[in-house]
Amino acid sequence: MEIRQVVLCKQLFSEAERYLSRGTPMGHGLAVSIAQDAVELFLRAVMKERHAAGQKVPDEFIKAMDYIDAAADGMEQLKVPLRGKLLELNKARVNFKHYGLSPERLDAGRLVSYVSHFFDEATPRFFGTSFESISLADLLADAAIRDRLKAANEALADENFTAAMGLSAEVVELASVAVMTSLAPAGRLGSPSMSSRLTAALGVDAANELSRYMKGLVNKSNRAALMLALPVDVKHASRFEVLAPPVWLLRDGASYQKQWMVPSEFHTAENARFCVNFATEVSLAVDARMATPLPPLGKQGDDELTGIA
Template sequence: MELHQVVLCRALYAEAETYLGRNEGIHVGLAVSIAQDAVELFLRAVMKDRPVPGRKIADDFISCMDYIDAAANHDENKYVPFRARLIELNKARVNFKHYGLIPDKADARRLLGYVGDFFDVAAVRFFDVRFADLSVTDLVTSTAVRERLKQAERGLREEELESAFGYSAEAVDVAMGELVALLTRRWSRWPPPSSMRFDDAAMRLVRDLEGYVDGTASRSERMAIMLALAVNITDLVRFESIVPFIHRMAAGNYVWDRMQDASGLTISDAEFAVSFSTKFALAVQGRMPHSD
């Protein structure tokens, strides 16, 4: 089963939704184009999973649907669902890619809705899985980040909202730290050389000063990286407003500190937090060097 390829479709669709959330016209066109790519990748996964002996794998989008429908042998339950809507999506993608015609944002939102409907039906029809259950976190290669995203997803499923919020915040912080570690040279300044002697009060003062400086630098690095990764500022502000403050302890574990009132937060907010942290982790991963 080409399930890994279907998970990639989930990631592409999430990326299309991210582009749709931006304000520039070109991002709307890219959202439609990426959504079409997600559908075509899915169709190719179906063809690979259900090859037709003696029949050549299709090259273009419409032919992919023809191939799958022909393989269904007149069983309508095995046809490509929402075919007419997918043809409309493909037309919009061709108009953008080949003619520079940017779709209206309302039309693009409607087309992405069609894609969501397609995946909801097609994932069950062809692979017997719910599209919503596919975890994009499986594409995250960092074990530390992926484990936290899995914990956040578990909190979401079990409606432990604070767990979903807290682990989402941890995932972002760990991903950020891994990227910063590549960009800057870190060294330990503690403990000080044995030739230096401080009494307890002086030691606390120096540690507090170092913590303040490191904290200020960390916040600056965080914002610079967010901007460099083209993170949607509106989404970032929402994320920061709903997740708890986190403090990483010397042992590497985190402590969550909920300063704001969380009584009004909903499952929708938790879903957003998990989605944001997953997209951020993949955005960071896309900038990391990979070994062959």
Template structure:
């Protein structure tokens, strides 16, 4: 079963949703283009999963649907669903890619809705899985980040919201730290307390200064990375407003401090936090020269 490809489709679909949240025409066009790529990847996975003897694997989008319908052997329950809507999607993608015609944002939103409907039906029809159950987290190669995202997903299923927010925030912090570690080999920004002698009061003062500067520098690095990765600012603001503050303790363990009232936070906020953290982890991963 080509299930790994279907998980990639889930990642592409999520990426298309991200582009739609941006306000310029190019990203609206990319929404349609990436959504079409996700559908075509799915169709090719379905073709590999049920080959037609003596028939060549199709090259173009429409022929992919023809191939799958032929493999159904007149069983309409195994035809490609929403065919007409997918053809409309493909036409919009061709217009953007080949002729530079940018779709209206409302049209792009409608087409992306068609793609969501397609995946909901087609994933069950061809692979006997619920598309919403597929986890993009499985594409994250960093063990430390993936483990935390898995913990966040499991907590979401259990509706333990504070753990969802905490593990999601940890995942973002760890992913950020891995990228910062790659960019900077400094073991300490202000190694004064280890290189100079102070009395107890002086040592505490210097360590406090070091901690303050380190926190400011870390926040600056974090924001620089967010901007470099083109993270949606509105999403970042929402994420920061729902997750607790992270304090990394000795040994890599985290302490969570809830600075704001969490009583109004909902399961929707928790699902958003996991989604944001996952997309961020994949964005960081895409900039890494290697993974563990």
């Protein structure tokens, strides 16, 4: 089953929604274009599963729908749903790609919503599962981030909104730490004598309090810098920081302590879904940036280290 290809469709669709949220003419055009790409990738996944006897697998978008409908052999429930709306989407995509005509904000939102409805109806029809249940976490390389993101999605599906928001905070923290650790490996930075100097000058309690305060400032600064560096919406990052609790890794190295800053009445389906979606967006962005790690220092040849050809 081409379910992994459907996972990629969901990733493309999330990109379309991200461009739509920009509210610019270019964003509207890209949203519609990428949403159409997501549908076309989905149709190609279906064509790998269902074959029309005596017909060649087509390249064109409209003919792909014709092929799938022919393979249905008259069974209406196996034909492409929302076909008329998909044709409207394809026309808007052609207008943008070939003529530079971006749809208006309301039109772009309507067309992207068509795609959402298409996936909700077509995924169980052709692949026997709901589009909502398909997790982009399966695309992540880091097992710890992947498992927590899946747990966040499961909590959201079970309507355990507090858990979904908390797990989303853990996901973003794990992703952030992965980047920061890669940029500043342990042992590379910091003075081993700093702690003893602070203790001698201020006393144990004051030194510990100052250290915690400075660590908090550095962590906040690093987090802000990371959010600006990643291709995520700054407004979304700000909303997430308000909704999701700050988390600290406990001594066991496997669990987190959380400090909820918003009361429980804000632990709603809408806010939980937003937190899970944002955690997914950050995870995918970090995964893309770290997909090809550099070889360990000292493993390169002398020419690679010096840049001499």
